[in-house]
Amino acid sequence: MATTSTRLSKQARREQLLDTAVAIVRAQGADGLTLVTLAEAAGVSRPIVYDHFGTRPGLLLALYRRLDERHRVAIAQAVQDAAPAPAEVARVMSTAYFACATDMPELSAVSAALKGNPDMEAIQHEMIDSYTDLMAAALLPHSGLTPEALRLHCVGVLGAAEAIAAELNRERATAEDAVTALTDLIVGGLDTRTDR
Incomplete structure (x- = not known):
C-alpha cells in the first residue's frame, strides 16, 4: 500500500475519511461500509480509522x-x-x-x-x-x-x-x-x- 508523503491534521484526516465513507455508501450502500473497507479505500491503516470512529456505529453516526x-x-x-x-x-x-x-x-x-x-x-x-x-x-x-x-x-x-x-x-x-x-x-x- 502506498503511503502519503504529507501528513494530514486529525480534522483533515477525519474529513478525508468521511468523504471516502460517502463514496463507499454511494457505490455499495451502507452495508458495504465498515471500518476495514473504509481503511482500505482511504489508503490508511485500520488503527487510524478506529482512532477516529471506534466502531461501525460510531462511523455511521459521524x-x-x-x-x-x-x-x-x-x-x-x-x-x-x-x-x-x-x-x-x-x-x-x-x-x-x-x-x-x-x-x-x-x-x-x-x-x-x-x-x-x-x-x-x-x-x-x-x-x-x-x-x-x-x-x-x-x-x-x-x-x-x-x-x-x-x-x-x-x-x-x-x-x-x-x-x-x-x-x-x-x-x-x-x-x-x-x-x-x-x-x-x-x-x-x-x-x-x-x-x-
Whole structure:
C-alpha cells in the first residue's frame, strides 16, 4: 500500500475519511461500509480509522451527522436567499429540501443502517428540532399563528416532507410534484390572516 508523503491534521484526516465513507455508501450502500473497507479505500491503516470512529456505529453516526449538517446548511442558505413572500419562502425551502433528499441518498441509507441504535434516536430528535426551528423562524414573519402553533405546524410539515421524499426516491413522484405538494402544505397551514 502506498503511503502519503504529507501528513494530514486529525480534522483533515477525519474529513478525508468521511468523504471516502460517502463514496463507499454511494457505490455499495451502507452495508458495504465498515471500518476495514473504509481503511482500505482511504489508503490508511485500520488503527487510524478506529482512532477516529471506534466502531461501525460510531462511523455511521459521524457520517449521518455530517450529511445532516450539509442538508441543513443548504436549506438555511436557500431560505436566506429567498424573496420575502410566504409562497416564495415555502417554495425555496421545499426545493432545497428535495434537492438534498435526492442529491444525498446516502443520508437515507445511513439512517436505515442505524435503525435501533439509541444514539441515532437522540440525533434524529436534534435534527427534527433544528429543522423545525429553521423553518419556523423563516415562516414566522408570514404567519398569523402563534409561535407555538407554527412550530407544531412545522413538525407536521417535516413529517410530510419525509414521506414525500420517500415517494420521490422510489420514483413515484417527480421533483416538481414533490416541491409543489410540500409548498402547498407549508403555505396552506400558515394562517396568514393576521387582521383577526
